[in-house]
Amino acid sequence: MTKITRAATAAAICAAVLLTGTACTSDDDGPKTSAKKSPPATPTARAKPSADAAEPNGDSVSEAPKIDRKTIASFANGEFGRSVPFKGGLHKGVLGIAVNCTGEGTVKVDVPAEGLSFTEECENGKVATIYNEMETSTVHPDASIHVIGTPGVRWSFSAGQ
Numbered sequence: 001m002t003k004i005t006r007a008a009t010a011a012a013i014c015a016a017v018l019l020t021g022t023a024c025t026s027d028d029d030g031p032k033t034s035a036k037k038s039p040p041a042t043p044t045a046r047a048k049p050s051a052d053a054a055e056p057n058g059d060s061v062s063e064a065p066k067i068d069r070k071t072i073a074s075f076a077n078g079e080f081g082r083s084v085p086f087k088g089g090l091h092k093g094v095l096g097i098a099v100n101c102t103g104e105g106t107v108k109v110d111v112p113a114e115g116l117s118f119t120e121e122c123e124n125g126k127v128a129t130i131y132n133e134m135e136t137s138t139v140h141p142d143a144s145i146h147v148i149g150t151p152g153v154r155w156s157f158s159a160g161q
Helices: 002-017
Strands: 047-048 069-077 081-085 092-103 106-111 116-122 127-137 143-148 156-158
Touching: 002 069, 069 081, 069 143, 092 106, 092 143, 106 156, 116 127, 143 156
Parallel strands: none
Antiparallel strands: 047 127, 069 156, 081 143, 092 127, 092 156, 106 116, 106 143
């Protein structure tokens, strides 16, 4: 399977698993469930894979991935954790997030305003790429995205609406 096909397949599996309240990774073993599950209060967003959006670039963490949406937050060459506010806030509609990472470990992405969270497995010598989309149903003027990498992992991301 090619890197783009693997990433697209992983994104589709991740989106389906996110709907059930479990966490997943993009390795070839399929979704992994989390020991901690909390029942969703009232779902306000629905994650879905992108069938028609342009694939994010998956070759570097030294620049933010390019996505087929107006970029509202991005960061490149990240290490450890960073919180980045969405320029202009989060609006109703589709939110797309692309993440590239490299190094031994994981990158976790959270959008607390929408209750979205996913984790990407990263590998030494390779750039892993994941792209998720979700429908946002409310406006959050002060929303932000939180990205946390384990030590030794470098990452970049772009979010757009």
